[in-house]
Amino acid sequence: MNQFDLTGKVALVTGASYGIGYAIAIGFAKAGATIVFNDINQDLVDKGIAAYSTDGIKAYGYIADVTNETQINSMIIQIEKEVGIIDILANNAGIIKRIPMIEMSATDFRQVIDIDLNGPFIVSKAVIPSMIKKGHGKIINICSMMSELGRETVSAYAAAKGGLKMLTKNIASEYGEYNIQCNGLGPGYIETPQTLPIRVSGHPFNEFIIAKTPAARWGTPEDLMGPAVFLASEASNFVNGHILYVDGGILAYIGKQPK
Numbered sequence: 001m002n003q004f005d006l007t008g009k010v011a012l013v014t015g016a017s018y019g020i021g022y023a024i025a026i027g028f029a030k031a032g033a034t035i036v037f038n039d040i041n042q043d044l045v046d047k048g049i050a051a052y053s054t055d056g057i058k059a060y061g062y063i064a065d066v067t068n069e070t071q072i073n074s075m076i077i078q079i080e081k082e083v084g085i086i087d088i089l090a091n092n093a094g095i096i097k098r099i100p101m102i103e104m105s106a107t108d109f110r111q112v113i114d115i116d117l118n119g120p121f122i123v124s125k126a127v128i129p130s131m132i133k134k135g136h137g138k139i140i141n142i143c144s145m146m147s148e149l150g151r152e153t154v155s156a157y158a159a160a161k162g163g164l165k166m167l168t169k170n171i172a173s174e175y176g177e178y179n180i181q182c183n184g185l186g187p188g189y190i191e192t193p194q195t196l197p198i199r200v201s202g203h204p205f206n207e208f209i210i211a212k213t214p215a216a217r218w219g220t221p222e223d224l225m226g227p228a229v230f231l232a233s234e235a236s237n238f239v240n241g242h243i244l245y246v247d248g249g250i251l252a253y254i255g256k257q258p259k
Contacts, residue, residue: 015093188247
């Protein structure tokens with residue numbers, strides 16, 4: 001038996017029209033899962049469906065805001081009717097606002113917390129009842145190294161991701177007896193279109209990341225696929241409340257001594 005086979009499983013990846021969520025969904029699809037994703041407007045959903053189609057994957061896209069409990073509950077009911085009960089949930093949708101804390105408004109802080117922490121709570125809460133009835137389920141929260149570390153200008157993001165780490169542990173604690181495993185996936189610095197401008201040789205931040213990472217490189221979206229499939233598969237049936245950091249060793253490394 002292939003413990004990593006996801007054939008017959010329905011996987012919902014939130015905010016997976018592009019980027020890290022898209023890569024994780026591709027990994028699930030290659031392992032056999034049926035892919036469902038949401039985004040906040042029709043344009044993003046259409047772009048996502050087109051991208052999956054180009055990669056030879058039939059994906060089901062829905063419009064829903066992860067912070068809107070009514071929209072999410074309606075979406076989950078629709079998915080269960082049209083595709084099937086969700087076996088795997090990856091809470092990927094999120095934002096970051098890089099603003100010094102004393103310059104950040106409470107409104108901006110709340111928005112980051114709402115999307116990055118309340119969103120996973122709302123979506124998880126919506127899928128858990130059917131997982132309980134089915135007798136199994138996998139929930140993967142996309143955490144971050146900011147679940148463990150602080151950094152300038154990301155107070156809201158770090159607070160949200162630290163909270164998401166603890167929500168992950170609490171879901172595992174509360175629903176593990178129903179054969180539901182909830183774990184976190186913590187990406188390091190990943191090559192995406194958004195990071196392209198700062199990944200050029202000579203850019204101070206690029207040089208900082210290379211020096212701080214034992215692997216001496218940025219991660220790729222493909223680096224996340226295997227770990228995500230592991231957490232979504234039967235291979236992780238006794239792994240619960242764990243945060244799997246895929247960071248090239250950053251969290252293990254104190255850094256180079258200045259010359």
